[in-house]
Amino acid sequence: MEPVTTNEMKHRHIPDNNRSHNDNRNAPEPEIRVENPNDGALSGLSKGSIISIVLFVVGCFIYLAPKxxxxxxxxxxxxxxxxxxxxxxxxxxxxxATADDCQSDIIYRPALPQGILQSDNSASSFLTLAPYGTGKTLIRCKYNQTLSPTKYFPVLILNKQISGYLETFVKKIETNTTVCREKNCLKDWTENEYGQLLLSSLVTRFIEVFPKMSNTELQPLFELSIEKQMRLITTIISYYSAVGTVELETFVNRILGTKYKTNEIQHQYMEKGVAYNEKLYTHFINEANRLLALDPNPTRIRLLYGVIAGQQVKNQFENIQLEENIFNDLRELTLFFRDKLHRIPVFIIDGIDENEYFFQNNKPNKDSLEAFCRTSVSNQIITQVMANNFHLSMFYPKIGDFKIEDAIGRVDKFPVYEIKWxxxxxxxxxxxxxxxxxxxxxxxxxxxxxxxxxxxxxxxxxxxxxxxxxxxxxxxxxxxxxxxxxxxxxxxxxxxxxxxxxxxxxxxxxxxxxxxxxx
CATH class of the missing domain: 1.20.120 (Four Helix Bundle (Hemerythrin (Met), subunit A))
Incomplete structure (x- = not known):
């Protein structure tokens, strides 16, 4: 018998309807296979395989298509x-070119000081030194954004705010401010003026957010004795630096449950039978003038006098001394925030490399800049930082061979970071x-x-x-x-x-x- 070819074997497995039943008696049993009628010509492939092939073909077409x-x-x-x-x-x-608007979501951390942006988003006190354009503003933005508003009270002090205090200081000690920008008119700037800058910035920021605070948050204020309330009000009014007194009136009246209006002060206290005391009012004006970094706004002082006279506590405040008590007032207010409001103040200072008193055409006025920087790390300031009364986070420019870190008594407790690329x-x-x-x-x-x-x-x-x-x-x-x-x-x-x-x-x-x- 001749061997059967593969092709013939295949034909034998396929029944032929034209043959009789007897013709198939000796044929092998046909292969039984269950077929899905929906598979059509690709019945041997799964649906997943078909989809993969289609996607592959389409992908190849897109990839190979000429561009x-x-x-x-x-x-x-x-x-x-x-x-x-x-x-x-x-x-x-x-x-x-800059991150001044703080909208950038790109920050390359490996090249920036690792000690600033903590994994737990905590605040700290430090000095960052870096040349112009190296990323101080960017890291300051990220640092500020990470601070929890329930744990901290950030106070951002930028070039605009700093300029206001410097301008006031210069006007009080010099008549020609144009000449002053070209020489060291800040040679008499002391730690007291820097303390005024911090205290005033804290007060002004607090009054800005005060209307949004609930009575529950402010309960510690309501629970103070009248004497402590008046001391707090005196600090707030004396160091407030924004324009106008409406916000101050809101603060005073909410705390005391009163209705003081600055333009009606004289009428209000006369109704109470309290005689006007020109000597006491003048004393308040003179004390305000001694704060060289602050504008002695007479309207603001009128409100302060009216409140003290109206609350009949003139005897306790007739010998008030503001300039001598700057750091004591700073300590008292920051401790109130920390211990009563449970929000630690964090002073964040940046932008002095844009200030016209310190830089002109990117050239530093070294004497003025050094005088300002040294006062920011003075013993009075660092002592309060070390006591955890507040955090001081400073982003300063690096200038020549001036080493501000040499003016810091405790570098081990107050670190200095440098940004180098x-x-x-x-x-x-x-x-x-x-x-x-x-x-x-x-x-x-x-x-x-x-x-x-x-x-x-x-x-x-x-x-x-x-x-x-x-x-x-x-x-x-x-x-x-x-x-x-x-x-x-x-x-x-x-x-x-x-x-x-x-x-x-x-x-x-x-x-x-x-x-x-x-x-």
Whole structure:
């Protein structure tokens, strides 16, 4: 018998309806298989396999589809850095040179002092020194944002507030403020003036949030004796620095259950049969004038006199001395916040490198700056910090060879941090930002953002000498802003669109350097 071929074997397994029943008597038993009528021609595959194949084919089509048309530099609309890398709809972090608005969600922690942003979001006292544009504002923003409002009472003191106190001080000791900005008019600025700045900032911030506080939160105020309430009111009114007295009236009347109005003070206390005491009022004015960093607002003093006269406690306050008791008043008020309101005051000071008394065209007035910085770490201040009355978190500029840390008696208890950037840390920061942008880029981009070295074509031997001169994040931001402009202009003729050429880098660096010096 001749061997049966494979093909014939297959035919024998398939019944032929045209054959008679007898023709199949000697045929082997047919293979039995249950088929799903819905599988059709792909009956041997599972549904999951079919879906995977379809997705694979579609993916390959998308991946292999030519992009020459949609990303061609022949189309003017494509000659745009953000369009090419799919950045539309998101903010390019490099286009913001500063973090003054505190809206940035990008912070590269490895290059910043590790002791500031604690894992438990706790406050601490420290001095941070850093040159211009190195990230002080950014880390200050993050530090302030992490502080729990139920545990701390942050008091942010920036250039605007500092300028107000300095301006008042200068007016009281100098007649020509223009000349004063060009020399050391702060040579007489002492720890007392710095204490006024802290106390006044705390008072003003408290009055700002006071209307939003509930009676439950303020219960410790209501429980004070009348004498302590009046001492507190005296401190509040004397050191309040904002314009107007309406907020002060609200505070006084809510605490005392009264209806004092500054413009009706004289009428109000005369109705009570209390004689006007010109000598006592003058005494209050003179005491206010002795606070050299504060404006002696007569309207505010009138309210203070009216309240003291109206509450008939003139005898206890006729010998009041404000200037001699600055640090005692600061201690009493901060302890009240800490022990009664259960919120520790945290003074956060930043922005002095923008102050016209300390810097002009990025050039420091070294004498004035040193005088101010030394008073901020004076013995009277540090003693209260060490006693945990409050936290003092300062973000100061680093200037030349001046070592403010030498003025701190307890560096072991009051740490000093420095922000220093190296080439490697700056490159790492740039890659960190580029990765963040890539994660948010649109799907239809022409290309993913490369790393920083590829973007600036660092492998070209003519380029590193410019890139390596970038020393701070701010300078890096200026450079990339200018580089994008250069690459946009050259996109049509570039051999590699939006990868920098030597000419792009040279012009971008020159423009960035001008902006950095100017700002």
């Amino acid at each position: 020459d048309v949609s990303c061609s530099m022949e189309n003017a609309e494509n000659r745009d850095f953000e369009r090419y890398y799919g950045l539309g709809g998101q903010t390019n972090p490099f286009t913001k 190296t080439k490697n840390s700056l490159f790492n920061y740039a890659d960190y930002v580029l990765r963040h942008m890539n994660e948010k880029a649109s799907y239809d981009r022409c290309k993913s953002l490369p790393n920083f070295e590829t973007l600036v074509n660092y492998s070209d031997k003519s380029i590193p000498k410019y890139i390596d001169r970038l020393k701070t994040p701010r300078m890096l931001h200026y450079f990339i802003q200018e580089l994008i402009i250069q690459m946009n202009n050259d996109a049509r003729h570039a051999s590699k669109p939006f990868i920098a050429t030597v000419e792009n880098v040279v012009h971008a660096y020159a423009n960035a350097e001008k902006r950095f010096v100017k700002n």
